[in-house]
Structure formats: C-alpha cells, structure tokens
Amino acid sequence: MADSDLLQNKIIGFIGGGNMAQAIGMGILKKGIIKPNNIWISSRTEKTLSIWKNVGANTTFKNYEVVQKSDIILLCVKPQLLNEALETSIPPSNCDQEKLFISVIVGVTLAALQAKLSKIVSKPRIVRSMPNTPLLVSEGITVYCSSLTTENDEAVMKLLFSSTGICEKIQESLMNSAGALTGSGPAYGYMIVEALADGAVRRGIPRETATKFAAQVLVGAGKMILQTEKHPGQLKDEVCSPNGSTIAGVHALESGAVRASLMNAIAAAASRSDELSSSTQN
Ligand SMILES: NC(=O)c1ccc[n+]([C@@H]2O[C@H](COP(=O)([O-])OP(=O)(O)OC[C@H]3O[C@@H](n4cnc5c(N)ncnc54)[C@H](OP(=O)(O)O)[C@@H]3O)[C@@H](O)[C@H]2O)c1
Structure with a gap:
C-alpha cells in the first residue's frame, strides 16, 4: 500500500x-x-x-x-x-x-x-x-x-x-531516558537561547535581535552536527582559535559547569518519568 x-x-x-x-x-x-x-x-x-x-x-x-x-x-x-x-x-x-x-x-x-x-x-x-x-x-x-x-x-x-x-x-x-532528552529537551533549548540572548542584550544588542540570533545559532549548530556527521567536540574545536574569543567563552561555560548541569537535567527528567511510570500503573 x-x-x-x-x-x-x-x-x-x-x-x-x-x-x-x-x-x-x-x-x-x-x-x-x-x-x-x-x-x-x-x-x-x-x-x-x-x-x-x-x-x-x-x-x-x-x-x-x-x-x-x-x-x-x-x-x-x-x-x-x-x-x-x-x-x-x-x-x-x-x-x-x-x-x-x-x-x-x-x-x-x-x-x-x-x-x-x-x-x-x-x-x-x-x-x-x-x-x-x-x-x-x-x-x-x-x-x-x-x-x-x-x-x-x-x-x-x-x-x-x-x-x-x-x-x-x-x-x-x-523510553523514559530518551523522553528526558527528546520530549523535555526543547525546554532546555529555550532556556539556553534565552540565556544567550540575555548575554547579548547585556552587551547592547536589542532583545528581539538577540533572541533571533541565539535561536539561529542553535538551529545552525544542530544542522551542522546532523549534516556533517562530525563529532560535536570536533566542530567545537574547529571554531576555537588559540587564545581567541570563542575559547574564552567555552572556558566561562566550563567554569559554570554547563555540561554537568545539562547531564543532570536529563537524569532529573528521566527519574521523574520513572516516578510517573510507578504512579500511573493503576
Ligand atoms: N508538552 C510537551 O512538550 C510534551 C512532550 C511530550 C509528551 N507530552 C505529554 O503530552 C501530554 C499532554 O501534555 P500537554 O503539554 O499537551 O498538556 P496540555 O497543554 O495541558 O493539554 C492537555 C489537554 O488535556 C485536556 N484534558 C484534561 N482532562 C481531560 C479530560 N478528562 N478529557 C479530555 N481532555 C482533557 C485539557 O483540556 P482543556 O485545555 O480543555 O482544559 C488540555 O487541553 C502529557 O501527558 C505529556 O506527558 C508533552
């Protein structure tokens, strides 16, 4: 058919x-x-x-x-x-x-x-x-x-x-682990966009422009990973010049434990889904 x-x-x-x-x-x-x-x-x-x-x-x-x-x-x-x-x-x-x-x-x-x-x-x-x-x-x-x-x-x-x-x-x-990334993930993406835009607003970029730029940055980064099939770490390295501005930003993210925070978000959402699985059995 x-x-x-x-x-x-x-x-x-x-x-x-x-x-x-x-x-x-x-x-x-x-x-x-x-x-x-x-x-x-x-x-x-x-x-x-x-x-x-x-x-x-x-x-x-x-x-x-x-x-x-x-x-x-x-x-x-x-x-x-x-x-x-x-x-x-x-x-x-x-x-x-x-x-x-x-x-x-x-x-x-x-x-x-x-x-x-x-x-x-x-x-x-x-x-x-x-x-x-x-x-x-x-x-x-x-x-x-x-x-x-x-x-x-x-x-x-x-x-x-x-x-x-x-x-x-x-x-x-x-299912609960995958859903913690896919179902809940857009919320994390929105928070990241909002935070990046806040940073740009702090530096004088108008809010609307900052939000549009931040959202497109995430769209672009996602498409680069999917279309080039390169490891995200490699793509990150490719935009970090020695002593450049991007590696300074990357260091700030690492100091703020961004990776651990995102990994914890997946663990927290998956645990909550597990709890819901138990409480909705009947
Ligand atoms: N939102 C997400 O990103 C997302 C992602 C993955 C999975 N989900 C799942 O999707 C489900 C719905 O989430 P949602 O975000 O769409 O919630 P939502 O916007 O609150 O929609 C739930 C709808 O259920 C209706 N409803 C409540 N009781 C009802 C009843 N007795 N009979 C018929 N309709 C009833 C509500 O009607 P009224 O509006 O008329 O009150 C409401 O429109 C959840 O189980 C969630 O786990 C959501």
Missing part, C-alpha cells in the same frame, strides 16, 4: 486538545497528510476546542465520541488526568473494537495502557510514544514502542510522525 493511501478515509481522534495535540495535529495538517474534517478532538474547555474549530476539525466535550468516530486515537492528556479521561471514553454502545491508540503521555507504560484501554475496546493496539512540540514546525522527534500493533499500524505511526521530524522505534526500557 502506498504511504498516501494509509490514512485514506481514516479518522484520527485526539483525547485532550492542548499543546502536544496541537503540535502533532497542526503539524500533520500543515503537511496535508490528513484533512481537518477527518480529525476529531475532545477537550474540557471551549477555549481549547475553538482552536481546533478554527482549522475545521470536529470537536466534542465527549471523549467517548472521539473513540466511537476514530480509527486512530491519540491520548494527549496529562498523566495524572488519564484515568479520569478514560473513564469518560467508554462508548455507551458497542463500537468498532479494532482501534489503534497512540499515547503521548510521559511515563505511562504499555502494560498500564493495555490494562486501561482493554476496558474501552476488547483488542486495543497500542503505541507508547514520546513526541516533542517542534513537530509543529516539522523539526520534531518522536520515539516510540508498541504492543500488539500490525505492520500497517507501524507504517501509520511512521507516516504520521516522520512527516514532521525524526521518528524512531526504541525498546520500552529506554
């Missing part, structure tokens, strides 16, 4: 229409992979639903309506609200039992999802994913693992998430 046929006549539903749902949904809409009238969204507030109505998607306050209408259902609520959202996702009358569920929820394991979703449909096929918000601008990363999925489901998953960035399947045991 051609990629373009995979989602033909398929309805994609989102339970929870917030930031992550918007990054995924608006990202794939921009790519033209699905039409707005093939999307169903449920959320709690009119404010969130109106964002989706404005792009022509179908909206409802009833989670079970999304389950009934959709072939592929993305679970996009906060981990603490998942049980509550799923309680209201059980259709009042029998619906097609063949559904693919894609969870984006941090920490919630395939086993936990299996137990919870089996109360909604008898044979849930499940993907546990960790996407990130840059999907919205087609520069995302999604890591995932799956259970009871078909070859077709895997192809759908790749189509949905590769269209807006990198999408890679990994072992479930690595």
